[in-house]
Amino acid sequence: MSPTTLTVSPASGTYGGTVNLSATLTSSGSPVSGKTINFTLNGNPVGSAITNGSGVATKTGASLSGIYPGFYPSGVGASFAGDSSYSPSSGIASLTVVYGTCTGPNPPGGVILPPINTDGSSVFKSNNDRTIPVKFTVCDANGNPISDPNAAFLNGCCGSITMLTRTRGTVDNVNADGTTDIPDVAFHFVGDHWQFNLVTKNLDAGFTYTFQINLKFGAIQFTVAVK
Incomplete structure (x- = not known):
C-alpha cells in the first residue's frame, strides 16, 4: 500500500454565501486521480x-450557513479514506469569512455613517441634552444588512465602542448636529443599520476623540471633536 499526502488549500468566502474548496492528493510526489475526497467546514461535512x-x-x-465572519485557522478539513492501493490521509487549512458588499438602497458597509463624517471632520456641540448617533452597517453575501448581533459584533449581543485616543487642541466650529435621543448602553438595529446614541456630556469640550467599533471580523474607527 502506497502512502499518500493530502494538501488542503486555504479558502475564503462571504458571510451567508458559499465557498469553493480544494485539496490535492499525491503519493511519493505524484498526483493520484479518481479518488474521493471528503470536505468539512469547522468540522461539519x-x-x-x-x-x-x-x-x-x-x-x-x-x-x-451558520459560520460567522472571522478567521478560522483550521476551518477547512479534507480527508481521503484510503483503499487497497493507497493509505488514508487528511489535512487542514484556514477559512476566512468576510462581510459582503451592501447593494441597492442600503448604506455603504464597513464605514461610519452620517451624521459622523468618514474623514474625521465632524464637530459636535458639548451639551448634556444631546447625543451623537453612531451608525454603521455590514452586509451579507446577498448585499443585505446583517441584523444578527452575533454576526456583527465581536462580543455578540449589542456590541461595544472602545475609545482609542483623546487629544486636546484646537477644534473647528460646530458642523454637525446631535440629537435628543435617549443615550444608549448598547447598539440596536434600526431599519438598515446599527445605531448607538453616544451621550456628549461624557465628552469634554476642546477635545478630539477617536473611537473603534469592534466587529465580529475587523473594526470601524471614527473620529469626532467636541466644542
Whole structure:
C-alpha cells in the first residue's frame, strides 16, 4: 500500500454565501486521480469531490450557513479514506469569512455613517441634552444588512465602542448636529443599520476623540471633536 499526502488549500468566502474548496492528493510526489475526497467546514461535512488527473479535488458551492465572519485557522478539513492501493490521509487549512458588499438602497458597509463624517471632520456641540448617533452597517453575501448581533459584533449581543485616543487642541466650529435621543448602553438595529446614541456630556469640550467599533471580523474607527 502506497502512502499518500493530502494538501488542503486555504479558502475564503462571504458571510451567508458559499465557498469553493480544494485539496490535492499525491503519493511519493505524484498526483493520484479518481479518488474521493471528503470536505468539512469547522468540522461539519459539506460534501465530496473526485481528484482529477492532477490529483486535485474541487468542491464548489459549499455552504457557509451558520459560520460567522472571522478567521478560522483550521476551518477547512479534507480527508481521503484510503483503499487497497493507497493509505488514508487528511489535512487542514484556514477559512476566512468576510462581510459582503451592501447593494441597492442600503448604506455603504464597513464605514461610519452620517451624521459622523468618514474623514474625521465632524464637530459636535458639548451639551448634556444631546447625543451623537453612531451608525454603521455590514452586509451579507446577498448585499443585505446583517441584523444578527452575533454576526456583527465581536462580543455578540449589542456590541461595544472602545475609545482609542483623546487629544486636546484646537477644534473647528460646530458642523454637525446631535440629537435628543435617549443615550444608549448598547447598539440596536434600526431599519438598515446599527445605531448607538453616544451621550456628549461624557465628552469634554476642546477635545478630539477617536473611537473603534469592534466587529465580529475587523473594526470601524471614527473620529469626532467636541466644542
